[in-house]
Amino acid sequence: MAGVLIKNIKKSYGATEVIHGIDLEIKTGEFVVFVGPSGCGKSTLLRMIAGLESITSGDMYIGEERVNDIPPSQRGIAMVFQSYALYPHMSVYDNMAFGMKIAKAPKAEIEKRVKAAAEILQLTPYLDRLPKALSGGQRQRVAIGRAIVRDPKVFLFDEPLSNLDAALRVATRIEIAKLKESMPESTMIYVTHDQVEAMTLADRIVVLSAGHIEQVGAPIELYEKPANLFVAQFIGSPAMNIQPAKIDKTGEKTTIRLGKTRADLPIPSPAEMAGKEVRLGVRPEDLTIATNGNGLFDGRVNIVESLGEVTNVYLDVENVPDPVIVKLPGVQRFNRGETVSLAADPGKLHLFNESGRSLLYLDGAQG
Amino acid sequence: MSTAVGKRPALVWAVNLTVLLLVVIWTVPTFGILISSLRDKDQIAVSGWWTALFPSEQNIVARTAPPADAVEEDGRWVLRGNVFEGGSGRISAFGVSIQRPSEFEPGTQAEMRGGGTLTVDKNGDYVLAFEEQPEGRRGERIFVTSLEPPKFTLDNYRTVLFSEGIGQSFINTLTVTIPATVIPILIAAYAAYALSWMQFPGRALLLATVVGLLVVPLQMSLIPLLRLYNDVGIGKSYIGIWLAHTGFGLPLAIYLLRNYIAGLPREIIESARVDGASDFEIFRKIVLPLSFPALASFAIFQFLWVWNDLLVATVFLGNNEEQLVMTGRLRELLGSRGGNWEILTASAFVAIVVPIIVFFALQRYLVRGLLAGSVKGG
Amino acid sequence: MAVSTTAGPSASASELGSLFTTALLTLFIMVAGIVVSVAFAAGAYFLISLVLPAYKLIGAVAVMVLGVAACFGYFWGSNRILDTIYPASGANIAANLTKANAIRPWLFLGPAIVILTLYLVYPVINSIWLSFHGPTGQAWVGTSNYEWLAADDGFRESMRNNILWLIVVPAAATFFGLIAAALTDRIAWGNIAKSLIFMPMAISFVGASVIWKFIYDYRPPGTEQIGVLNAIVTSMGGEPQAWLTIPLWNNFFLMVVLIWIQTGFAMVILSAALRGIPEETIEAAIIDGASPFQIFYKIKVPQIWGTIAVVWTTITILVLKIFDIVLTMTNGQWGTQVLANYMFDWMFRGLDFGRASTIALIIMIMVVPIMIWNIREARKDMK
Known part of the structure; x- marks a missing residue:
């Protein structure tokens, strides 16, 4: 079993560079998820690990071996594709056995491994069927089974759930989590644009944007301590509200001024930030209605979305161009145009400097 | 469309009648020679074939x-x-x-x-x-x-098959057609795979060349190839005509198959690559079986084309009993037996019956091939 | 071919050197593959012909099987040689793979490139060369073939007829095809109708010529007409005509044969295009109150112009090469000569390869605009 080490990897198509020097270490047995908006380079990075895309510069190691020029089949990886990529003219059994047949493995060995994988994935009754006779979820399991049969050091998943309907997606997600648990030594790398998949499956999440890594960290770390505005707004739904504020006092704690009100935040700030403009971030679920009149800021109710379990309120707030969203538990009633005062626990507020970096990570660390 | 309310019955009638008229015009000529070929030879000469039906x-x-x-x-x-x-x-x-x-x-x-x-x-x-x-x-x-009652006879067929040489020509045509259909498929399929899924310099140029060669009139090739064949010593031989048909069929074969093979899902090819298959194995085990519809389309095309060809056979095959193909024989009969419609109609029907059977049996693939070859640019 | 196209413009000297060795190696493997597989097949054929009696059909089947086997043997063998020279394992795996991947495409393409070059590219060049030479292709005659052509009556007649064919046949076949496609899509038995209209596609030009010659058959007045056309004319009180000998008009009687064959082709393609039109645009037009005819001409046809153009050009190319029908029905007599048949005449009856090549070149030149258009469309498609 092996980890993956990526050193200053770059990728260009002709003159356009799409991956701008990525460094990342993935340890043996880790479940790492790459997330990011479409076009951020997450799939390209995964395909470079697989060997389906050539590496323009930098070094890639799987285990101890530098794999830059090693063909996919000899890297010790297996890949589950978004469209499953099952061979339509082969039975489930042959699909799973194909790689070993190519490698000229003994028949008995092939049969043993295929049967074992089929057992794990409850595919045994379907081994003789063609892929077209299977449901979407079953096809997905065959694709995973094909990967298991290869007994790889590293599993690669390229958006494996995005072709499934919502209910099946949840079920298969749980199955993948169980699979990981049953194979603690296998390294798994998983690409998705769905943050729920990322949050629920990952040991660590790698957030990518425009060919850069924005932040690497455990799911809750990314949620609680986003390193920059991009991560802050990418993780969490609805996205974090951002509004301008001014630093009044620096030190162990930072005092900010927001319109007429002030707040003390348990975030340290350096002295040279005094008087600077900053961006205050607050998650919709961290905002509450202030009943005693001393809220952080006021807003006018614009749109109310009642979802039953929660109510999302969209408010117009002075000096904030986008509506501020408040996510309140249960069913709540508001009148359009009504002014409400909003409060938040200072410990759940986030501060970003004008270049978008969180004040928690000013030393340059990426978490 | 058909579910829209307020359809006009007169229009429906007009449509049905027009189509019926078209179908009659398009089938009657063939039907005519079929009927004539089954008539007594004395009757063909004195009365129209339509009278034989009643x-x-x-x-x-x-x-x-x-x-x-x-x-x-x-x-x-x-x-x-x-x-x-x-x-x-x-x-x-x-x-x-x-x-x-x-x-x-x-x-x-x-x-x-x-x-x-x-x-x-x-x-x-x-x-x-x-x-x-x-x-x-x-x-x-x-x-x-x-x-x-209408009187029909198989005598004309007996005559043309056994004493007019049509039987021999039928075998000659078969000898030309089958290899000339199969050989280009394999060559074209490999080329199409390379043009779809392999990286190499000059790929775009090669593709453009193939598209260009698609329309080169084969009249261009006759004289240079005839000279070349005589120089090399192939002369008028089956090998020569197989290769000629292969050459003339290749652009279309490559073009059709490339369109299809390039359209196969990329992930399947990549998956095979991850599974350790080489290009050669990917082609043989994944691409070839999956391309069956396209292969069938081209095979039908090439079969019909070679079977029905007169020009290439006239130029590259001899005029003797051993080599005269059916189209050539038919043309010869038109010259020598111009008035003997019982011979001509029966011969013509023998000549067209195989393509027509192939046509009706495999029409689906033929249509698919036509669409792949035409709607996209070519 | 492989040598010239692999070289990039900015290759440095050492790159050129390695490119050269790669190209040489490619060539070597290709030749080795071809020689070995052909030798094997020829040997097998020889053995088979020793054992089996000389039935032609068996011979043909044997050659077919062996030809395919040789083909496959070439691909298998040449790939095998390449993998032996550059194995995908061991210490040099990366370098080996790079080198093998540079060669392999050319092994796949090899036979196709050789055959295309020999059968289509070389003849074009050779024809140009021949057009400046005498009847046997030996004496240089300068432009005299072209001068002869410019003044030749037969050529003028062929050109006039070819242009007539070019105007009438693609237009008529596309028109009937469009009508048939539009109408058959609206009726219950449309698929059967389509099959029947499409069927002439399967019939050879020679077969079709026999079929139509029978329709145009002429018997002197007073006797019973056995050709359908004359029977209709006489039953309506007209005089029977020898249709194929009426100057100028006979061209149109020949064109009918090709229109009859090609309408099915046009219909099939246009019918697919018509069905590809988004249903919403038609429904929107119905709601806007358009009549069925307006829907057809103002909504449907404009959306399939591209396909109509493709059908038109495809038939145009066919018409430029039209030969069999003229040869078998009139052999160019009574003013029905066309370029391809005229060329055939000079090739086999005139025995003048120079003049025949010149005529072939004229056909080629007429195809060139379509060729360029096709290439441009295809390049757009591939982007």
Whole structure:
């Protein structure tokens, strides 16, 4: 079993560079998820690990071996594709056995491994069927089974759930989590644009944007301590509200001024930030209605979305161009145009400097 | 469309009738030679083939058995028999004098001039009865108007297949066609795979060249190749024509197959690559089986084209019994037996029957191939 | 071919050197593959022909099987040689793979490139060369073939007829095809109708010529006409005509044959295009109150112009090469000569390869605009 080490990897198509020097270490047995908006380079990075895309510069190691020029089949990886990529003219059994047949493995060995994988994935009754006779979820399991049969050091998943309907997606997600648990030594790398998949499956999440890594960290770390505005707004739904504020006092704690009100935040700030403009971030679920009149800021109710379990309120707030969203538990009633005062626990507020970096990570660390 | 309310019945009728007219115009010519090829050769020359479809009215003069053969029945002397003498037909009228050959309805009784009464039934059975024992060696003449059913025969086919050389030509055509269909498929499939899924410099240029060669008229190639063949010593041989058809068919084959193979899902090819398959194995185990519809399309194209070809065969094959293909034979017959429609129609039908069978059996693939080859640019 | 196209413009000297060795190696492997597989197949054929009696059909089947086997043997063998030279394992795996991947495409393409070059590219060049030479292709005659052509009556007649064919046949076949496609899509038995209208596609030009010659058959007045056309004319009180000998008009009687064959082709393609039109645009037009005819001409046809153009050009190319029908029905007599048949005439009856090549070149030149258009469309598609 092996980890993956990526050193200053770059990728260009002709003159356009799409991956701008990525460094990342993935340890043996880790479940790492790459997330990011479409076009951020997450799939390209995964395909470079697989060997389906050539590496323009930098070094890639799987285990101890530098794999830059090693063909996919000899890297010790297996890949589950978004469209499953099952061979339509082969039975489930042959699909799973194909790689070993190519490698000229003994028949008995092939049969043993295929049967074992089929057992794990409850595919045994379907081994003789063609892929077209299977449901979407079953096809997905065959694709995973094909990967298991290869007994790889590293599993690669390229958006494996995005072709499934919502209910099946949840079920298969749980199955993948169980699979990981049953194979603690296998390294798994998983690409998705769905943050729920990322949050629920990952040991660590790698957030990518425009060919850069924005932040690497455990799911809750990314949620609680986003390193920059991009991560802050990418993780969490609805996205974090951002509004301008001014630093009044620096030190162990930072005092900010927001319109007429002030707040003390348990975030340290350096002295040279005094008087600077900053961006205050607050998650919709961290905002509450202030009943005693001393809220952080006021807003006018614009749109109310009642979802039953929660109510999302969209408010117009002075000096904030986008509506501020408040996510309140249960069913709540508001009148359009009504002014409400909003409060938040200072410990759940986030501060970003004008270049978008969180004040928690000013030393340059990426978490 | 068809579910929209307020359809106009007149329009529906007009549409149906127009299509019917089109279908009739497009099928009648072929139908005509099919019918003619099954007709008696003397009839083809004197009446239109469409008359053969309906019973024809004919005037026959039959003669009864000699009166001396009459037998006594219930005190009368009776002669019985059938006017068709072993054949069959339906009588619409009969008569006893040449002036009025259709004077009587079948089943009625006619008075003979020489005495006696005659009855002819619809099926041709006649009864001639006399009061007294007749004499004489000559039978009486009976005039009948009969409706003869359409008469068909396979004689023309027997003639063309065994004595006009069509049978031999059929085998020659088969000998040309099968290899000339199969060989280009394999060569083109490999090239199409390389053009779809392999990276190499000059790929775009090669593709453009193939598209360009798609329309090069084959007249261009005849003289240079004929000279080349004579120089090399292949001359007029089957090898030569197989290769020629392969060459002329390749651009379309590569183009069709590339369109199809390039459209296969990228992930399947990549998955095979991750599974450790080489390009050669990917082609053989994944691409070839998945491309079956495209291969079938091209195979039908090439089959029809080679089977129906006259020009290439005329130039690259000899004019002798051993090598003359069916189209060539047909052309020769048109020259030498221009008026013998029984030979021409039967030969033509033998020549077109195989492509037509292939056509109806595999139309689905042919249509798919046409669409792949045409709608996208080519 | 492989040598010239692999070289990039900015290759440095050492790159050029390695490119050269790669190209040489490619060539070597290709030749080795071809020689070995052909030798094997020829040997097998020889053995088979020793054992089996000389039935032609068996011979043909044997050659077919062996030809395919040789083909496959070439691909298998050449790939095998490549993998032996550059194995995908061991210490040099990366370098080996790079080198093998540079060669392999050319092994796949090899036979196709050789055959295309020999059968289509070389003849074009050779024809140009021949067009400046005498009847046997030996004496240089300068432009005299072209001068002869410019003044030749037969050529003028062929050009006139070819242009007539070019105007009438693609237009008529596309028109009937469009009508048939539009109408058959609206009726219950449309698929059967389509099959029947499409069927002439399967019939050879020679077969079709026999079929139509029978329709145009002429018997002197007074006797019973056995050709459908004359039977119709006489039944309506007209005089029977020898249709194929009426100057100018006979061209149109020949064109009918090709229109009859090609309408099915146009219909199939256009019918697919018509069905590809988004249903919503038609429904929107119905709601806007358009009549069925307006829908057809103003909504449907404009959306399939591209396909109509493709059908038109495809038939145009076919018409430029039209040969069999003229050869078998009139052999160019009574003013029905066309370029391809005229070329054939000079090739086999005139035995003048120079003049025949010149005529072939004229056909080629007429195809060139379509060729360029096709290439441009295809390049757009591939982007």
